[in-house]
Amino acid sequence: MPVAARSRLDADERVLAWAVTVGDDAVVATPQGLWLPGVERIPWHLVTHVTWSGTTLTVTAAEEVAPGVLQNLPPVSVRLPEPGTVPETVQQRFYGSRRFSARHRLSGGDGVIIVARRVPGVDGLAWYAVYDDPAQRGDPLVVAEVERLLAEAQEL
Numbered sequence: 001m002p003v004a005a006r007s008r009l010d011a012d013e014r015v016l017a018w019a020v021t022v023g024d025d026a027v028v029a030t031p032q033g034l035w036l037p038g039v040e041r042i043p044w045h046l047v048t049h050v051t052w053s054g055t056t057l058t059v060t061a062a063e064e065v066a067p068g069v070l071q072n073l074p075p076v077s078v079r080l081p082e083p084g085t086v087p088e089t090v091q092q093r094f095y096g097s098r099r100f101s102a103r104h105r106l107s108g109g110d111g112v113i114i115v116a117r118r119v120p121g122v123d124g125l126a127w128y129a130v131y132d133d134p135a136q137r138g139d140p141l142v143v144a145e146v147e148r149l150l151a152e153a154q155e156l
Contacts (some may be wrong), residue, residue, distance in 0.1 A: 002026050008035060017089035022079040027057060029089045032120050034059065036076050044097040045117035045126055048072055052087040055079055059090070062130065068150065069137060070115075070128045099125055100156070104149050108136055112146050114153045127154060 001018050005026035009015070018028040025037035033043040042061045048070070049060035058077040062070035080086060100116035110132040116125040129146045136142045 001028065005035065008041075016093075017085045019080045019083045019086040022081060027078055027080060027086055027090075029086060029093060034090060034093070036078060039076060043120065044093050045119045046070070047090075047094050047097070048130065049075070050090055050094045052083075052091070055081070057083070057087060057090065062128075064128070065134075066137065068128055070130045071134055072130065100153060102153060106136065106142055106145055108133075108139065108142050110136060112136075112149065114146075114149050116153070 001015070002020065002025065005018070005028055009028065009030065010032075013030045013032060016029045016031065018026050020026050021037055023037060026035075027037070028035040033041040034047060035041050036059060042059070046062050047059060048062045051058045056077050056079050058075050060072055060075040062072050065071045097117045098115065099118060100114070102114050103111055104114065105111050112132065113130040115128050115130065117128065119126050127150055129150060131137055131146075
């Protein structure tokens with residue numbers, strides 16, 4: 001593993017898989033999250049989408065913009081000429097953190113995804129809403145609808 005990639009890890013962080021990128025950096029998967037070139041570690045519960053094309057790993061992460069509300073960040077794509085087990089490990093960790101996911105159509109026409117994720121080192125689940133249209137987070141009627149959907153999902 002390139003020294004620059006190893007130096008970004010916490011002292012006790014265990015490496016599950018890694019691969020060198022086309023730019024001689026590295027993608028590193030650990031139990032705590034995913035390290036991509038030029039990006040701080042992405043905790044697994046904040047990874048919202050992963051694709052592997054056979055040569056390119058594309059990861060979409062989210063940030064918590066309000067309690068229980070995630071907003072997707074732009075996807076990051078990385079070419080891996082010799083991916084090793086990185087694609088499988090990333091997909092396994094991504095899907096392993098997901099415990100519940102449901103898409104709902106909102107009265108305003110757009111949708112919301114309600115998700116429950118396991119957070120490494122934390123008991124229980126973290127519940128989130130991901131709005132299709134972030135502007136709807138300011139509509140009190142839509143917010144009440146989403147809060148109801150979250151509560152109903154948590155009762156399942």
